[in-house]
Amino acid sequence: xxxPTRRSLLAAAVVLPLVAGAAAAQDVEITYAGSGGGLAQxxxxxxxxxxxxxTGIRVKALATTDRVSxxxxxxxxxxxxxDVAELTPxxxxxxSIEGWLEPMDxxxxxxxGLQPDEARLPDAGIAATYSTVLAQRTDKLPEGRKMASWAxxxxxxxFPGPRALQDSVMENLEFALLADGVEAKDLYAVLATExxxxxxxxxxxxxxxxxxxxxxxxxxxxxxxxxxxVAFTTAWNGRLTQLRQEGVxxxxxxxxxxxxxxxxxxxxxxxxxxxxxxxxxFMIGDPVRGAEFAKMVAYPSMxxxxxxxxxxxxxxxxxxxxxxxxxxxxxxxxxxxxxxxALQERWQEWMLD
Amino acid sequence: xxxRLVPTLLFALGVLFLFxxxxxxxxxxxxxxxxxxxxxxxxxxxxxxxxxxxxxWLAATxxxxxxxxxxxxxxxxxxxxxxxxxARLPRRWRAGVTGLLLAPAIVPNVIVALGxxxxxxxxxxxxxxxxxxxxxxxxxxxxxxxIVGAAYRQTDPTLEKAARVFxxxxxxxxxxxxxPPLAPAILAAFIFAFFVSFDELVIALFLMGGSExxxxxxxxxxxxxxxxxxxxxxxxxxxxxxxAMGLAETLRIxxxxxxxxx
Amino acid sequence: xRFAHRLTLVPAVLLALAMFAVPVAFVFSxxxxxxxxxxxxxxxxxxxxAYLSVYRNTLVVSAAVASICxxxxxxxxxxxxxxxxxxxxxxxxxxxxxxWMSILVRTYAWxxxxxxxGIVNGALxxxxxxxxxxxxxxxxxxxxxxxxxxxxxxxxxxxxxxxTEIDPGxxxxxxxxxxxxxxxxxxxxxxxxxxxxxTGWSVIFILSMGFFIVPALxxxxxxxxxxxxxxxxxxxxxxxxxxxxxxxxxxxxxxxLGLVRLVAGRFLYSPREA
Numbered sequence: 001x002x003x004p005t006r007r008s009l010l011a012a013a014v015v016l017p018l019v020a021g022a023a024a025a026q027d028v029e030i031t032y033a034g035s036g037g038g039l040a041q042x043x044x045x046x047x048x049x050x051x052x053x054x055t056g057i058r059v060k061a062l063a064t065t066d067r068v069s070x071x072x073x074x075x076x077x078x079x080x081x082x083d084v085a086e087l088t089p090x091x092x093x094x095x096s097i098e099g100w101l102e103p104m105d106x107x108x109x110x111x112x113g114l115q116p117d118e119a120r121l122p123d124a125g126i127a128a129t130y131s132t133v134l135a136q137r138t139d140k141l142p143e144g145r146k147m148a149s150w151a152x153x154x155x156x157x158x159f160p161g162p163r164a165l166q167d168s169v170m171e172n173l174e175f176a177l178l179a180d181g182v183e184a185k186d187l188y189a190v191l192a193t194e195x196x197x198x199x200x201x202x203x204x205x206x207x208x209x210x211x212x213x214x215x216x217x218x219x220x221x222x223x224x225x226x227x228x229x230v231a232f233t234t235a236w237n238g239r240l241t242q243l244r245q246e247g248v249x250x251x252x253x254x255x256x257x258x259x260x261x262x263x264x265x266x267x268x269x270x271x272x273x274x275x276x277x278x279x280x281x282f283m284i285g286d287p288v289r290g291a292e293f294a295k296m297v298a299y300p301s302m303x304x305x306x307x308x309x310x311x312x313x314x315x316x317x318x319x320x321x322x323x324x325x326x327x328x329x330x331x332x333x334x335x336x337x338x339x340x341x342a343l344q345e346r347w348q349e350w351m352l353d
Numbered sequence: 354x355x356x357r358l359v360p361t362l363l364f365a366l367g368v369l370f371l372f373x374x375x376x377x378x379x380x381x382x383x384x385x386x387x388x389x390x391x392x393x394x395x396x397x398x399x400x401x402x403x404x405x406x407x408x409x410w411l412a413a414t415x416x417x418x419x420x421x422x423x424x425x426x427x428x429x430x431x432x433x434x435x436x437x438x439x440a441r442l443p444r445r446w447r448a449g450v451t452g453l454l455l456a457p458a459i460v461p462n463v464i465v466a467l468g469x470x471x472x473x474x475x476x477x478x479x480x481x482x483x484x485x486x487x488x489x490x491x492x493x494x495x496x497x498x499x500i501v502g503a504a505y506r507q508t509d510p511t512l513e514k515a516a517r518v519f520x521x522x523x524x525x526x527x528x529x530x531x532x533p534p535l536a537p538a539i540l541a542a543f544i545f546a547f548f549v550s551f552d553e554l555v556i557a558l559f560l561m562g563g564s565e566x567x568x569x570x571x572x573x574x575x576x577x578x579x580x581x582x583x584x585x586x587x588x589x590x591x592x593x594x595x596x597a598m599g600l601a602e603t604l605r606i607x608x609x610x611x612x613x614x615x
Numbered sequence: 616x617r618f619a620h621r622l623t624l625v626p627a628v629l630l631a632l633a634m635f636a637v638p639v640a641f642v643f644s645x646x647x648x649x650x651x652x653x654x655x656x657x658x659x660x661x662x663x664x665a666y667l668s669v670y671r672n673t674l675v676v677s678a679a680v681a682s683i684c685x686x687x688x689x690x691x692x693x694x695x696x697x698x699x700x701x702x703x704x705x706x707x708x709x710x711x712x713x714x715w716m717s718i719l720v721r722t723y724a725w726x727x728x729x730x731x732x733g734i735v736n737g738a739l740x741x742x743x744x745x746x747x748x749x750x751x752x753x754x755x756x757x758x759x760x761x762x763x764x765x766x767x768x769x770x771x772x773x774x775x776x777x778x779t780e781i782d783p784g785x786x787x788x789x790x791x792x793x794x795x796x797x798x799x800x801x802x803x804x805x806x807x808x809x810x811x812x813x814t815g816w817s818v819i820f821i822l823s824m825g826f827f828i829v830p831a832l833x834x835x836x837x838x839x840x841x842x843x844x845x846x847x848x849x850x851x852x853x854x855x856x857x858x859x860x861x862x863x864x865x866x867x868x869x870x871x872l873g874l875v876r877l878v879a880g881r882f883l884y885s886p887r888e889a
Contacts, residue, residue: 036565037573041409062480062562063573068852069467070559077474094852162731167836213753216831219575223723226388228732229752246387340851348844349665351836364694364706367687371713371767374724377734378716381727391727391734427630435627442621452869454627457635458818459868461825461842463849464861468638491634494627496818500773503814507780507807538776545769548714554828555846571719583720590715598708605701 029058030272030279033070033085036063042296046289051282057275067091071100071267080267083276086127090170092263093337096123101265102273109281119302124265125284128299131237131319131328132171133257135221137161138249140231149327150179150256153232154203156210161231163207164224167214169347170336171258174329175234176203178256184329191335197343201350214351225250238298241317252317255327259319262299294318375591382584389581400585410570410582417551417567420482424489425547431490432497432546433539436505437527439498451498458495465492466559473560480563488556493546500545504538505531639861646858656859666844670863673841674871676755676830677823680762681816687763688770689812695771696778710771718765722832725761726752729833757833765829766822770815777811806882813879817872824868 032048034040040061048059062082064070068091074080075098087095095101101123106115109125119126136147140161152159153175165172174187180203182190190196213230215221221235226248240252264283266276284290284301291309294300300310300318307315307322315321319328377391382400384393404410435454439447457465469488473479508531516526532539554568561569571583646656660666695706713721728734729751736748751757781804789799827842841864848857 031563033562035573035576036562036569037576040573060563063558063565063569064562065558066850066852069849069854070470072852072854073467073471073474077471079474079477081474081479167831211836212750214836217575220832223389223726224730226390227726227730229726229730242387248388341853344847344851345663345665348839349663352665352668352839360690360694360697364691367691367767368709371710371764373728374721374764375713375716377724377727378720389723389727431626431630434623438621438624438627442624450624450628453631453636455821456639456865456869457631458821459824459865460635460639460861461827461845461864463827463842463846464639464642464857465635467849467854467857468640468642469634471641472638487630488634491630494631495821498627499814499818500776503773503777503810504780506810507777534780537779541772541776544711544714544772552714552718554719568717568719571717575719575723583717583723587716587720591712594708594712594715598705602705 028056028272028275029060030083030275031060031062031081032279033062033064033067033082035086036061039297042293046293046296047279047283050289051279054282055275055278057278059279068094071095072098075100075268078269080269082267083270083272084264084266084279087124087263087265089260089263089331089333090336090340092124092261092265093333095265096121097334097337100268102268102270102276104266104280105277108277110285112285114285114287114304116302116304119261119284121263124263125280126261126302127264127280127284128262128293128297128301129259129320130262130299131254131257131259131324132166132234133237133240133319134253135225135233135235135240136251136253137225137228137231138251140228146251147232147253148255149253150175151181154179154207156207159232162212162229163210164213164215164221164230164233165207165211166221166234167216167351169343170340171234171331172204172347173197173200173343174258174331175256176200176207178329179203179207184256184327187329188332188335191339197346201346204350237317237319241298254319254324257319257324257328259328259330261302261330261333375588378584379588379591382581382588384581384584387580389584393581400581401589403582404585404589409565410586413565413567413570414586416482416564420486420489420566421547421551424486424493424550425543427486427490428493428497428546428549429539429543432494432542433501433535435494436498436502437531439502440505454498455495457492462492462553462555466556469556470559479560481560482564485557485560485566486550488560489550489553490546492553492556493549496545496549497542500542501535501538504535508534642854642858643862644858645854646856646862649855656856657863659856660859660863669839669841669844670867672837672839673824673864674867676758676762676838676840677820680759680766680823681819683759683763684767684770684819685812685816688767688815689774689808691767691771692774692778692811693808695775707772707775710768713764714768718828721765722761722829725757725833729757729760752833753835755835755838758830758838761829761833762823762826766819769818769822773815773818774808774811777814778808781807809879809882813875817875820872821868824864 034043040063044061048061052058067085067087071085074082103123104121104125106120110120115125134147134150134153141147142159145158147153147159153163173191177187177190177196177200178184180199191200213224215224215233218236221233222239222243224230224233225235226243237252237257240250243250264280266273266280270276284303287303287305288309290301290303290306294306295310295314298317300306300320302320316323318324381389381391381393383396383398384390385395385397385399386393439451442450465488469484470479473484478484512530513526516530517523521529552568554572557566557569558572565573574580574583647653649655691710695703698706730736731748731752733752735751739745739749785807786799786803789803790796794802825842826840827846830838830840831843841860845857845860848860
């Protein structure tokens with residue numbers, strides 16, 4: 001337990017600017033390293049602008065890629081030009097292992113306890129979640145049958161048709177093991193052994209000749225489904241909803257989907273730690289605002305009460321909806337941060353073979 | 354005139370091949386759908402509206418045009434001057450310096466990007482248009498050195514010598530005797546240096562997170578979706594340059610006709 | 616005067632040093648100091664069959680793309696030079712217009728053209744040439760088509776700008792002296808235009824060596840170039856290995872271009888070197 005003095009002080013730090021208006025922190029600008037593009041525009045509308053109005057702290061949103069390289073360069077130069085960064089699982093795990101992130105003060109960021117325990121990490125929060133799922137063109141399916149699992153994706157006799165997978169060792173090994181009958185909860189225990197990795201690659205050998213495309217940009221699988229280039233492919237969940245709304249007969253198979261959190265961390269050595277924490281609190285601390293965000297991009301945050309603010313039909317399009325959660329697994333970021341190098345090399349060799 | 358038909362036809366085929374993506378992209382830009390499809394299911398100008406009403410897209414466009422023009426100019430001027438200097442260098446030096454000037458085109462941009470980013474961090478000059486412009490000028494330099502260099506080696510030095518003999522200073526001799534025949538090559542070099550910058554993605558991604566250039570903006574959008582905005586932008590640029598060139602051509606024809614009449 | 620002329624090199628050299636050589640030297644030093652001097656990254660590269668096959672593939676694709684561009688672009692430049700001076704800018708412009716279209720956009724356009732339900736397959740099926748859609752997308756062929764489309768304008772313009780430097784009087788003189796049109800072209804024009812052709816080939820070879828977006832988007836799983844691997848390694852923050860790959864790329868390109876120059880040098884003619 002922390003002393004009441006500290007707690008009330010911290011609460012004041014959060015609330016005071018709200019009351020005192022823009023005057024207090026007028027000249028502070030924090031830098032947020034995000035993804036840019038349309039996502040940044042949604043964030044600007046829902047988070048950055050209202051946050052600036054409420055606190056007087058401006059948010060400069062950057063469009064960034066190769067964030068591990070960029071962070072390594074910043075830490076070497078002792079000049080973190082980002083204050084808050086949006087991180088993929090591997091990026092987060094690498095940054096966490098290397099000690100590039102400030103510890104999170106959850107009493108400040110989430111005083112009401114709206115974040116579930118698994119989202120209260122020592123050095124990061126979870127801003128959004130997305131899922132790599134299997135998508136099928138329903139008009140290319142054999143009469144009266146539907147894919148429901150990775151085993152079906154591997155079953156080329158029952159489900160003939162061109163397939164696509166991501167050109168990525170992460171997740172594909174997991175999908176192969178699921179197809180091979182491994183339980184979702186055992187995935188990483190199996191992958192931790194040499195035999196487990198061999199087993200996953202052996203399973204991938206079976207599907208390799210039937211995969212016509214190995215996508216590398218998130219827009220590709222959506223386009224290929226829309227063009228009819230492939231009938232079955234992995235894809236990020238968000239755009240499938242839109243594709244369906246456009247009238248393309250596409251169905252999402254949540255079973256076996258790979259949930260990945262989009263982490264949000266504060267860079268070590270930032271001069272605006274307090275403001276950065278306020279911003280993170282603003283982003284992830286409100287179920288209503290979180291619901292607005294999820295409705296626009298279909299990448300929901302972990303905040304409790306989120307689905308109370310989203311109508312059920314839209315909610316069912318989201319990876320963390322209770323109906324969809326059951327068959328999915330969460331990608332183990334730390335496993336991948338530690339093993340990416342070696343497995344990526346093996347993947348490269350396997351792809352060229 | 355007799356054997357002109359076959360070469361003309363082959364040339365037209367080559368141009369058709371170059372235009373093929375445009376012929377596909379242009380109709381898609383007038384689509385009313387949310388995804389790229391050919392042919393579009395519905396028609397409309399929504400994506401042009403989306404582009405012209407979005408300050409972020411427009412700012413990215415102006416930034417790219419600005420950076421590319423200046424980077425192109427810096428590369429062309431310093432590169433052309435460099436070609437002349439290179440020719441006067443003793444042989445043993447020449448190979449090394451040529452290598453230095455050409456290497457930026459060979460080393461992949463992502464390595465240049467990483468190096469420049471690390472350096473810029475130390476000087477606090479990340480997220481700056483000036484840094485990006487100079488980096489783009491450096492990777493445009495090799496094209497200027499190669500294209501202008503190739504033309505320069507074909508020019509006749511006796512002209513310049515003659516100008517000198519008749520009393521022109523070295524600069525004047527260079528400017529009046531050597532530059533004019535090089536003009537097409539210099540222009541070509543500028544055009545390429547311009548497009549090297551205008552279409553450059555990786556260095557801009559590293560350096561310009563805060564203020565996206567056009568390729569960065571397109572890339573960020575493509576990571577999640579393909580919508581016809583990008584088709585609209587490309588088509589818009591093609592049409593604008595086509596109109597500008599058409600106008601120049603009409604003016605030229607009119608000017609020559611007037612000359613003929615008088 | 617000699618000194619003044621050499622001074623003209625200063626801006627270019629400064630630019631190349633500040634924005635290229637120094638920053639890149641930093642990345643390269645990561646490749647050989649880990650933190651002590653070590654060639655481990657190079658050993659890793661040269662001892663793995665997968666990397667060597669990517670390396671070979673990169674060289675083959677680059678040389679092939681440059682050669683295809685030369686075979687198509689040189690005649691196109693020749694055609695433009697043969698036109699009346701007034702019409703040339705328009706023709707050149709036709710060749711240059713596609714540059715305004717972002718490479719990313721053009722690459723996606725090929726998906727629409729070459730796809731299973733794309734235009735080419737549609738046309739082939741309509742003509743009754745094939746019943747089943749052909750696999751054109753995600754093949755090495757698609758990589759070639761997309762790369763040549765992107766790089767061809769550079770070849771045409773490079774050849775063209777070198778050809779305009781050739782004194783048309785020389786060709787006429789050869790004809791007057793009784794050479795057939797073909798002989799005049801082969802003995803006079805071709806050697807003089809070779810400089811532009813070699814330059815164009817070199818430029819395109821260099822550019823191809825660094826390609827990564829196009830093979831990643833339109834190629835199959837085996838169409839991996841060194842550029843793709845370097846981008847992946849930077850993505851994983853493996854600066855040392857990325858640097859080593861870039862050094863391999865740089866050295867092999869320079870050696871190859873040096874060889875090309877050496878061979879071509881025997882056929883080149885330059886009034887400045889004579």
